[in-house]
Amino acid sequence: MQLDSTLNAIVSDLETAFGAKPGEFRGRARVIVAPERIVEVARTLRDKHGFDMLAALSAVDYWPQREPRFHVVYEFKAVAKKLRLEIRVPLNGDEPELDSVTSVFPNANWHERELWDMFGLKIKNHPDLRRILMPEDWVGHPLRKDYPLGYEEVQFSFNFEDIDKRKPRPKD
Amino acid sequence: MSLQQVEITSEELRHLVSNRAIEGETVLLNMGPQHPSTHGVLRLLLELDGEIVVNCIPDIGFLHTGIEKNIEAKTYEKAEVMTDRLDYLNTMGNNLVYCLAVEKLVDLDVPARAQAVRVIFTELQRISSHLVWLGTAALDLAAMSVFLYCFRERERILDVMEMCSGQRMMTTYFRPGGLWRDLPPEFEDAVRGILNDFPKRIDEYEGLLTNNPIFIDRTKGIGKLSVADGIAWGVTGPSLRGSGLAYDLRKEEPYSGYEQYEFDVATADGGDVYTRYLVRMEEMRQSLRIVKQALDKLPSGPFRSNNRKFVPPPRAELGTSMEAVIHHFKLWTEGFPAPKESVYVPVESPRGELGVLLEGDGGPKPYRCYWRTPSFVNLQVLPLLSKGVFVADLVAIIGSIDIVLGDADR
Amino acid sequence: MGLEQKLGNMGIVTTTLENVVNWSRANAMWPMLFGLACCAIEMMGAQASNYDLSRFGMELMRPSPRQSDLMIVAGRVSRKMAPVLRRLYDQMPAPKWVVSMGDCASCGGVYNNYAIVQGVDEIVPVDVYVAGCPPRPEALIHGIMTLHEKVKAEKLKEWA
Numbered sequence: 232m233q234l235d236s237t238l239n240a241i242v243s244d245l246e247t248a249f250g251a252k253p254g255e256f257r258g259r260a261r262v263i264v265a266p267e268r269i270v271e272v273a274r275t276l277r278d279k280h281g282f283d284m285l286a287a288l289s290a291v292d293y294w295p296q297r298e299p300r301f302h303v304v305y306e307f308k309a310v311a312k313k314l315r316l317e318i319r320v321p322l323n324g325d326e327p328e329l330d331s332v333t334s335v336f337p338n339a340n341w342h343e344r345e346l347w348d349m350f351g352l353k354i355k356n357h358p359d360l361r362r363i364l365m366p367e368d369w370v371g372h373p374l375r376k377d378y379p380l381g382y383e384e385v386q387f388s389f390n391f392e393d394i395d396k397r398k399p400r401p402k403d
Numbered sequence: 404m405s406l407q408q409v410e411i412t413s414e415e416l417r418h419l420v421s422n423r424a425i426e427g428e429t430v431l432l433n434m435g436p437q438h439p440s441t442h443g444v445l446r447l448l449l450e451l452d453g454e455i456v457v458n459c460i461p462d463i464g465f466l467h468t469g470i471e472k473n474i475e476a477k478t479y480e481k482a483e484v485m486t487d488r489l490d491y492l493n494t495m496g497n498n499l500v501y502c503l504a505v506e507k508l509v510d511l512d513v514p515a516r517a518q519a520v521r522v523i524f525t526e527l528q529r530i531s532s533h534l535v536w537l538g539t540a541a542l543d544l545a546a547m548s549v550f551l552y553c554f555r556e557r558e559r560i561l562d563v564m565e566m567c568s569g570q571r572m573m574t575t576y577f578r579p580g581g582l583w584r585d586l587p588p589e590f591e592d593a594v595r596g597i598l599n600d601f602p603k604r605i606d607e608y609e610g611l612l613t614n615n616p617i618f619i620d621r622t623k624g625i626g627k628l629s630v631a632d633g634i635a636w637g638v639t640g641p642s643l644r645g646s647g648l649a650y651d652l653r654k655e656e657p658y659s660g661y662e663q664y665e666f667d668v669a670t671a672d673g674g675d676v677y678t679r680y681l682v683r684m685e686e687m688r689q690s691l692r693i694v695k696q697a698l699d700k701l702p703s704g705p706f707r708s709n710n711r712k713f714v715p716p717p718r719a720e721l722g723t724s725m726e727a728v729i730h731h732f733k734l735w736t737e738g739f740p741a742p743k744e745s746v747y748v749p750v751e752s753p754r755g756e757l758g759v760l761l762e763g764d765g766g767p768k769p770y771r772c773y774w775r776t777p778s779f780v781n782l783q784v785l786p787l788l789s790k791g792v793f794v795a796d797l798v799a800i801i802g803s804i805d806i807v808l809g810d811a812d813r
Numbered sequence: 814m815g816l817e818q819k820l821g822n823m824g825i826v827t828t829t830l831e832n833v834v835n836w837s838r839a840n841a842m843w844p845m846l847f848g849l850a851c852c853a854i855e856m857m858g859a860q861a862s863n864y865d866l867s868r869f870g871m872e873l874m875r876p877s878p879r880q881s882d883l884m885i886v887a888g889r890v891s892r893k894m895a896p897v898l899r900r901l902y903d904q905m906p907a908p909k910w911v912v913s914m915g916d917c918a919s920c921g922g923v924y925n926n927y928a929i930v931q932g933v934d935e936i937v938p939v940d941v942y943v944a945g946c947p948p949r950p951e952a953l954i955h956g957i958m959t960l961h962e963k964v965k966a967e968k969l970k971e972w973a
Contacts, residue, residue: 256744257507283634287747287775291762304760306747306775310634310648313655317747338637341783364464364812365928366893373472373927380476381469381927399935401899436897439846439876443853444894465894466850469928484923491851535854554861572851572947809850812891 238314241280245272251318261317266303266329269320273305273335282307282316285332288342290350294376299323301350305332322352331357349374429457436465442539442801443808445782449794456797459789461782466812474772478738479505479579482769487573489774490810492532495524495564496752498577503658504748504761505579508741511713516704517581518660523594523697524564524576525659526690530601531560532753533683537608540680540802544621549611556604563593580714581707591698598695605687612680622676626788626800629674636787637780640755641686642804645679647672652751664696676803683805686753713739738767745771754778754805778810831969838882838908839961840870845881845905847898849888852915852947856887859950869957878904883960884937885953889917890930902937910964912956913939916946 238260245251245262249272252263264272276282287306294300299321307316322329329346331354332339343354344363351372354360362369371378386394434447444465450458470489474482486501487494499521506513538553561571566587568576576583612618633643643650651668653661669685671678708714715734716727741763749758755777764770781804788804789797844866848856860866860874875881878901890898902911913933916922919942921931933939940963943956 257510257746259747261745284637286637286749286756287758287760287773289760289773289775291745291771291773304745304773306758306760310650315747336637337635338780338783341779362464364467366464369892373469379927380472380925382925383921383931385925401935401937436894437847437876437901444849465891465897466889467891467893467928468889468924469926470924473924473926488851488923491854535857538857551862554858555863558858558863571949572854 237312238316241276241314241316244280245275248275259315259317261319263319263321266320266322266327269305269318270330270332270335272318273307273332276307276316277335280309281312282309282314284308284310285336285339285342286315288339288346290346290352290374292350292374292376297323300325301327301352303329303346303352326351326353328353328355330355333357348372351375428452439543442806445801445806445808445811447797449797451794454793454795456789456792456794459786459797461785463779463782463808463811466808468809468813470813471772471774474769476768478767479741479769480734480738482772483575483578484573487575488809489813490752490754490757490776490778490807491572492535492807493528493752493754493757494573495528495576496750496757498575499525499659500748500750500752500757500759501761502577502579503750504746504759505741507746507748508744508761508763509579509713509739511580511710512708513581513659514705514708515660515702517577517706519697519701520582520586520706521577521659522661522664523694523701524567526693526697527560527563527594527597529690529753530687531557533687534560536683536753536802536805540799540805541612543798543802544618546612546615546618549608552604552608556601559593559597559600563590563597566590566593578707578714580710581705583707585706594694594698598691598698601691602688605684609684613684619677621796621799622680622803625676625792625796626803627674628784628788632784632787633674636784638755638784640751640753640777640781641669641679641682642755642781642784644668644670645682645803646674652749652756656749658748658750663700664693666690666693676799679803679805740765740767741769747775749775752777754807754810755781774813776810776813778806778808779813782806782811827969831967832965835965835967839964842870842883842910842961842964843873843875843881844871844883844885845878845901846874846876847884847886847901849886849890849894850917852887852918855947855950856885856914856953859953864950864954866954866957869954869961871957878902879906881905882908883910883912885912885914886918886933886937886939887914889915889922889924890933890936891928892930895930895936898933899936910940910960911937912941912943912960914943914953914956915948916944919944922946 242253242260242262246253249268254261286308289304291302301322303320305318329352331343343357346352347354347360348362348364349372430451432449432451434449436444436446446462448460449456470485474485483501486497489497534553534557538550541549564574565571566589568574628646630646630648633646649668649670654668666689669682669689671681711730715731720727721731743763743765745762747758747760749756757777758775760773761769762771788800913919918933921929941956941960943952945952
């Protein structure tokens with residue numbers, strides 16, 4: 232499926248200006264950008280091309296693959312022109328760092344806190360980097376692929392007593 | 404996990420509260436997770452100067468369920484059960500967006516009858532979600548009879564859902580490829596009964612609230628959100644339409660056959676709590692209009708796709724066809740494979756833009772299923788709206804943004 | 814114990830006293846508003862006009878734990894919410910009862926993962942479990958009536 236012509240023009244502009252790699256799947260544009268340039272890309276998209284809303288910000292963990300280990304996915308939306316653009320930023324290593332886009336899009340604040348909480352991506356220049364969904368003293372980053380699901384063994388009749396002894400119960 | 408004390412200290416939030424709190428001039432109050440007006444388990448740390456809110460710091464995560472990680476451990480069809488329970492007032496809407504994402508990822512067709520029924524149920528769900536919003540928001544402002552009336556109407560919609568799928572709330576009625584089973588014969592009469600009675604009932608609620616001087620006093624001019632602020636902070640849905648921008652995903656990026664139906668996008672100028680109330684009341688009327696058109700034009704035909712690579716065959720076929728048995732076996736033991744690509748599908752939920760980023764990895768389980776939920780994003784704008792208001796007004800503002808904590812915490 | 818020793822062999826007095834006290838406790842039990850997730854909506858539906866809970870004496874849902882007798886844990890309890898739940902239970906004055914409404918509160922429900930407490934009976938002692946996801950308002954009412962029967966069967970020895 233061919234992309235919208237305005238979207239094609241924007242994607243080629245990003246390619247020439249920032250060395251981004253374009254892609255497409257089922258009619259959606261997807262561009263890969265290096266992590267150092269993401270704030271400039273966001274600013275250009277907002278000021279020059281009219282993408283004024285950051286619709287979604289999340290990450291995908293590709294462990295045990297190391298290069299890249301994470302893909303941070305930014306979904307930009309141009310409200311007036313009805314266009315959408317997905318930008319992916321590849322990150323390597325176990326404790327990667329990324330620049331914050333809160334100076335360009337203020338609503339990235341909580342999204343980036345969630346990236347830190349769930350994936351362990353340190354966001355530089357973030358005004359308030361703390362855990363958002365897990366308790367403050369939680370250890371580990373749950374949505375990483377090397378973090379276990381944490382499920383409890385099911386009590387069937389053959390192992391009922393064994394598990395019952397181990398289950399925590401209140402004292403009164 | 405230790406049973407630690409949940410206490411507020413200035414140390415952990417020193418960078419967020421103003422200097423007056425640290426000097427002791429203002430009071431730090433915890434509007435805790437268990438509170439009658441916070442619409443779920445939301446914790447707000449309020450910095451108060453008397454009764455006026457100087458700073459409001461939301462603390463979410465008390466309903467975090469790990470749904471995204473749990474979906475990664477199940478196959479595509481089985482994971483749908485988890486999706487109802489995210490935004491528990493818009494259960495069929497969650498099912499719809501998940502099914503649309505799976506269908507887009509594996510390129511599965513949906514017959515016209517299934518699309519029309521999906522539209523009918525999504526709009527009925529929108530009405531039922533707005534009824535709960537109206538009931539609880541009015542209850543916060545001490546209009547208790549509206550709460551009882553709204554839940555009475557909601558029972559009729561829940562009866563229709565139970566008639567078709569067996570469950571009142573967590574239906575999982577939409578499946579990838581269409582619906583779980585065809586509509587029963589009593590469906591049309593029940594929905595026509597709803598279409599006849601509801602407009603009068605909505606008039607009744609408007610009669611109670613819209614021109615009520617107490618309601619107007621408590622809601623006009625409170626919590627003003629401008630369009631530019633709304634877009635910068637990612638606010639979507641009735642909260643943005645209440646500020647004057649007519650942006651509705653059902654018109655801008657139509658899905659599931661919405662382009663065939665005529666309806667207006669409810670908008671109001673002003674950006675305060677009162678206009679958001681007007682927008683949602685008008686949306687209920689427009690939803691009734693869409694349901695009427697979809698029901699009149701309901702096409703006959705199959706209710707689920709015939710593509711046996713993704714859709715299990717009906718049980719009657721298992722006795723006669725060998726391929727049906729093989730497909731049934733493969734689909735229920737292993738599931739269907741999806742390509743190693745990702746899609747993002749946005750729909751218009753009663754709260755705003757609900758989107759799913761679904762990434763496959765060639766196998767039968769989703770590799771990553773990210774939910775862009777409207778409540779998570781809309782809640783960020785609460786500190787901005789609540790600077791300088793009374794605590795009682797804060798309650799009205801939380802009600803008007805219409806958050807559901809299952810949506811925000813996932 | 815003390816009351817029984819003082820009254821000695823006056824069996825009739827103790828049984829009538831039991832009946833009166835249990836009857837008054839069961840018929841005016843005030844639930845605490847503890848709706849967490851989807852089950853809370855069904856609990857609100859049970860309180861509303863179609864399935865009225867006020868006819869069982871639960872006219873008011875008190876948000877304050879100091880003024881309520883019954884905690885209906887409606888919804889999934891996450892690890893972050895668990896200390897709050899225990900603290901609220903401790904703040905309720907005796908006699909108090911707990912109804913675990915729904916599958917997530919009874920056993921962890923659909924979610925068997927790192928974030929959800931697998932059954933609220935790991936934290937507070939539960940009197941009645943109501944199954945369902947979410948349980949119909951009629952199921953919740955059945956659970957509450959079972960609790961009333963349990964309260965009416967309590968003996969003097971347990972609370973005197």
